[in-house]
Amino acid sequence: MPSSIPLKSLTLTSPAKLNLFLHINGRLDNGYHELQSLFHFLDKGDELTFQLTDNGKVTLDCNLPELISEQNLIIKAVNALTPFLTVEHKHYGVSINLQKVLPMGGGVGGGSSNAATTLLALNQLWQLHLPAETLESIGKDLGADVPIFIRGKSSIAEGVGEKLFDYPIEEKWYLVLTPDAHVNTALLFNSDELPRNTTKIDLSELNYTGLSPNHKNDFETLVYKNYPAVAKALDWLLEYAPARLTGTGACVFSVFENQQEAETIFTMLPADLSGFIAKGCNISITHQQLREQLN
Ligand SMILES: C[C@](O)(CO)[C@H](O)COP(=O)(O)OP(=O)(O)OC[C@H]1O[C@@H](n2ccc(N)nc2=O)[C@H](O)[C@@H]1O
Ligand SMILES: Nc1ncnc2c1ncn2[C@@H]1O[C@H](COP(=O)(O)OP(=O)(O)OP(=O)(O)O)[C@@H](O)[C@H]1O
Numbered sequence: 001m002p003s004s005i006p007l008k009s010l011t012l013t014s015p016a017k018l019n020l021f022l023h024i025n026g027r028l029d030n031g032y033h034e035l036q037s038l039f040h041f042l043d044k045g046d047e048l049t050f051q052l053t054d055n056g057k058v059t060l061d062c063n064l065p066e067l068i069s070e071q072n073l074i075i076k077a078v079n080a081l082t083p084f085l086t087v088e089h090k091h092y093g094v095s096i097n098l099q100k101v102l103p104m105g106g107g108v109g110g111g112s113s114n115a116a117t118t119l120l121a122l123n124q125l126w127q128l129h130l131p132a133e134t135l136e137s138i139g140k141d142l143g144a145d146v147p148i149f150i151r152g153k154s155s156i157a158e159g160v161g162e163k164l165f166d167y168p169i170e171e172k173w174y175l176v177l178t179p180d181a182h183v184n185t186a187l188l189f190n191s192d193e194l195p196r197n198t199t200k201i202d203l204s205e206l207n208y209t210g211l212s213p214n215h216k217n218d219f220e221t222l223v224y225k226n227y228p229a230v231a232k233a234l235d236w237l238l239e240y241a242p243a244r245l246t247g248t249g250a251c252v253f254s255v256f257e258n259q260q261e262a263e264t265i266f267t268m269l270p271a272d273l274s275g276f277i278a279k280g281c282n283i284s285i286t287h288q289q290l291r292e293q294l295n
Contacts, residue, residue, distance in 0.1 A: 007052070007124055007125055007293075007294075008051070008052050008125075009049065009050060009051045009052060009125075010049070010050045010121045010124060010125060010290075010293060011047065011048070011049045011050075011289075012047075012048050012049075012050075012117050012120075012121055012286050012289050012290065013044075013045040013046070013047060013048075013285045013286060013289060014045045014046045014047075014048050014110070014113040014114045014116075014117035014149075014286060015041045015042055015043065015044065015045035015113055015149075015281070015284050015285045015286060016041070016042040016044055016045055016102050016108035016109060016110065016113065016176075016278065017039050017040065017041055017042070017108060017109040017113065017145065017148065017149070017246075018039075018040050018041075018042065018108065018174065018176070018246045018253055018280075019037045019038065019039060019107070019217065019246045019247050020037075020038040020039075020040050020169075020208065020211075020215070020244070021036075021037060021038050021208075021215035021216060021217060021244070022035065022036075022037040022216075022217045022218060022219065022245075022246075022247065023035060023036045023037070023198040023200075023201070023215070023216070023218055024194065024195060024196045024197075024198055024218040024219075025196070025197070025198055025199075025200045026196055026197070027196050028160070031190075032160045033160065033189060033196065034158075034159065034160060034200075035157065035158070035159075035160065035161060036156065036157070036158050036198075036200060036201055037156070037157045037161070038154075038155075038156055038167060038169075038208060038215075039145075039148050039154065039155050039156075039157060040154045040169065040280050040281070040282075041152075041154065041280070041281040041282070041283070041284045041285065042108070042174060042176070042278035042279065042280060042281065043278050043279045043280075043281050043285055044101070044102070044276060044278035045101065045102060045110075045113060045285060045286075046098060046099060046100050046101050046102055046110060046113070046114060047097075047098075047099040047101070048074070048096065048097070048098055048099075048114065048117050048118070048121065049096065049097040050094055050095075050096055050118075050121045050122065050125055051094065051095040051096075051097075052092065052093075052094060052125045052126075053092070053093040053094060053095055054091050054092065054093065055091070055093050056090065056091050056092065056093045057093040057095075058075065058078050058079075058093055058094055058096070059093075059094075059095045059096065060072060060074055060075055060096045060097075060098065061095075061096070061097045061098070062097070062098040062099075062100060063098070063099050063100055064100045067098065067100060072098075072114075073111045073112070073114055073115035073118075073142055073143065074096060074098060074114050074115065074118045076115065076142055077114075077115040077116075077118035077119050077122075077138075077139075077142055078094065078096075078118060078122065080119075080138045080141070080142065081119065081122050081123070081126070081128065081138070084126075084128050084130060085126060085128070089126060089127070092125075092126050094122060094125065094126075096118070098114065103178040103250075103251060104182075105182040105183060105250065106178055106246075106247075106249070106250050106251040107183070107245065107246040107247025107248055107249050107250060107251050108176070108246060108247070108251055109145045109148075109149070109247065111143065112142070112143040112144075112145035112146045112148075112149055113145075113149045113286075115139060115142045115143060115146050115149075116135075116139055116146050116147075116148075116149030116150045116286070117149070117286050119135045119138060119139055119146075119150060120135065120150065120286060120287075120290060121290075123135060124290070124294065132150060132151065135150050136150045136151065140162065144160070144161045144162075145161070147162070147164065148164060149284060149286070151164060152283060152284035152286060152287035153166050153168070153282065153283060153284070154166070154167055154168050154169060154281075154282040154283075155167055156203060156206070158203070165203060167206075167208070168282040169208055169280070169282065171279060171280045171281060171282060172210075172255050172256060172257060172258075172279075172280050173255070173256045173257070173258060173259050173261070173262040173277060173278070173279055173280070174253050174254070174255055174256070174262070174277065174278055174279070174280055175237070175241075175253060175254050175256065175262045175265055175266055175275060175276075175277055176246075176251050176252070176253045176275050176276055176277075176278065177233040177234075177236070177237060177251065177252050177253070177269075177273055177274070177275035178233075178250070178251050178274050178275050178276070179227070179229035179230045179232065179233040179249075179250045179251070179252070179273075180229050180250075180274075181227040181229040181230055181249070181250040182250070183223060183227060183230075183248050183249045183250050185247075185248045188219055188222060188223065188248045189248075191222055193221075193222050193225075194218065194219065194222055195218050195221075196218075198216075198218055210242070210255055211241075211242035211243070211244055211254070211255060212242075216244070217244050217245045217246070219245060219247075219248050219249065220234075220244065220245040223245055223248065223249040223250070224245075227249065227250060229250065230245070230249050230250050230252065232273070233250075233252050233273055233275075234252045236269075236270070236273060237252055237253075237254050237265075240254065240265045240268075241254040241255070241256070241265065242254060242255075255280075259277065259279070262277045263277060
């Protein structure tokens with residue numbers, strides 16, 4: 001498509017992320033935590049369709065009607081971009097459809113991913129031409145993980161999560177279990193029982209080779225203790241392979257060399273547990289699709 005003809009619509013997958021490790025290194029005076037975490041993308045996500053309109057209106061439709069609200073991070077992302085519309089484009093609106101697939105409050109970052117996908121899509125549809133750094137800066141006010149989804153590259157996060165460094169790894173297959181538990185991120189960060197003294201890794205010496213004991217998720221013990229559904233899922237996975245919590249949970253995952261190995265374990269999943277299989281990606285699927293649709 002010639003670049004002079006504006007796109008009328010975009011359909012993009014808004015992917016899940018996993019925190020392959022998550023170390024808490026300390027607590028700052030403002031209550032926030034210094035951390036180090038390896039973020040990797042999965043090839044599974046929510047489907048978002050954006051239709052350009054010329055009525056100045058923003059609408060959101062969703063397969064889960066309870067998600068249609070001004071609090072939805074998609075709407076917040078749209079609102080954060082409207083000040084960037086120029087006078088001649090003030091009539092631009094957008095009609096958005098969200099097909100929610102990812103578990104919510106599961107540590108796979110669905111809400112942050114949706115916000116980032118929205119910023120990336122509207123930057124194209126509304127022809128805002130904002131550089132990635134500006135989108136990341138807008139995104140960080142919507143959620144700590146939004147900039148990572150905007151960058152779209154497997155990354156190590158440092159500081160309170162704002163310092164990002166590319167960290168591509170071998171792309172493998174993940175079995176993710178989705179326990180029926182809603183963890184409260186802020187509460188966990190504030191727990192007296194959260195370990196906060198993991199030694200900071202010198203990133204020039206980091207050699208990530210999978211779920212080895214060299215790396216961990218510092219929330220895991222706390223979440224295991226307080227959320228029986230997470231404990232059950234983790235215990236089940238550990239029967240077959242090393243397993244870990246992502247983010248502050250509730251999802252847990254194991255990694256496999258190929259799809260077949262992951263499928264073999266998945267077929268043994270008891271009826272009272274649920275999950276999915278996905279491939280790890282160094283480049284977010286949103287970015288892969290944007291490249292294809294813009295060329
Ligand atoms: C830890 C991660 O799960 C890793 O993916 C995410 O960064 C958390 O992202 P999120 O759920 O979007 O959480 P945010 O809304 O940014 O932060 C929720 C709360 O967690 C605490 N918080 C968050 C990040 C950080 N470095 N230190 C903190 O202490 C703060 O109390 C904050 O109010
Ligand atoms: N577009 C959205 N999709 C999902 N949840 C949203 C969205 N917008 C707002 N939310 C709210 O955010 C909450 C957490 O959603 P999300 O799926 O991002 O959690 P998460 O996977 O635990 O993320 P993280 O790993 O960043 O902690 C939901 O319970 C919901 O109330």
